[in-house]
Amino acid sequence: MIAMLGRDLALGVRAGGGFGLGLAFFLIVVTLVPFGVGPHPDLLARIGPGMLWLGALLACLLSLDRIFALDWEDGSLDLLATAPLPMEGVVSMKALAHWxxxxxxxxxxxxxxGVLMNLPAPAYLPLTLTLLLGTPALSVIGTFGAALTVGIKRGGLLLSLLVLPLYVPTLIYGAEAARRGAAAQAYGTPLMMLAGITCGAIALLPFASAAVLRVNLR
Structure with a gap:
């Protein structure tokens, strides 16, 4: 499992679909928002947590189609399906490497x-906490969507249509917790809901993804 994780990390960095692409897209989105909204610091501070969360969600979405694509193209996925390793473990390592x-x-x-969005000082800790708790759910849910569309030519659009509705609860609770933290309000409830979504996704979706992969590989 550790060797597989290291291989996926190396592929994610070298293939150009992980670290660099997502981070560059995130930077572009956050940089362009102030130009579109205009020089209104109060407005930027209000919409900042939601825009940062939306940018992170879309950045994660960019590289989802590459989670299984390389293994499908070179036949490695068939070998992994017949290996003694459980497919659920393989899927979990793929999701961890993506995260x-x-x-x-x-x-x-x-x-x-967040400085570009004029976020107040109390906003940074809840923003970081929500992203730290919520982004694993984005990767696990995205891995499930990638398993559904593996082998489909040009399935990136279909993958986005399948995954985006599943991302909505994570986006709602993550952005709400960050917004409440920025307003110096109690944000424990949406933060716990976000943690519950992440824990539920990690506990259930690897089994669903593995089952889908077994069906697609028949």
């Missing part, structure tokens, strides 16, 4: 990019 190469850099960059 490390895509989600974790976004968590690290969000506080710095």
């Amino acid at each position: 490390i190469t895509t989600g974790l850099p976004l968590v690290a960059a969000a506080p710095a990019l």
